[in-house]
Amino acid sequence: MKIEHLGIAVKSLSTSDDLFAKLLGKENYKQESVEREGVTTSFYELGESKIELLEATNPESPIAKFLDKRGEGIHHIAFGVENIYTEIERLKAAGFIFISEEPKDGADNKLIVFLHPKSTNGILIELCQEKS
DSSP states (O other): EEEEEEEEEEOOOOHHHHHHHHHTTSSSEEEEEEGGGTEEEEEEEETTTEEEEESSSTTTTTHHHHHHHHOOOOEEEEEEOHHHHHHHHHHHTOOOOOOOOSSSETTTTTEEEEGGGGGTOOOEEEEEEEEO
């Protein structure tokens, strides 16, 4: 397991892309819309990890609700795993609660699943596996 990326909720992707390009000294390598989640993402590589900026595309999306409640900031920590199904079973057996136990397609060619923050000290945790 490794930290795959940090997800950061932002109000404006264009404003935040400008800020992170200056901060990191490089442009994003990918921008992608995930309609099912109501979000547009922008990715920056940092060595073996990434930063994912997330902008809501509709007022009912999880990111829009997060921004309304908490404002801009870190939304989730994503851990890259070799086998998401094995990790789901291992973590369920260890007592962790999932938002959904069925992996779904996510941004950046990943299968993803989220652990509920009430079982992870208030932090939204994402598991992600590269799709083959």
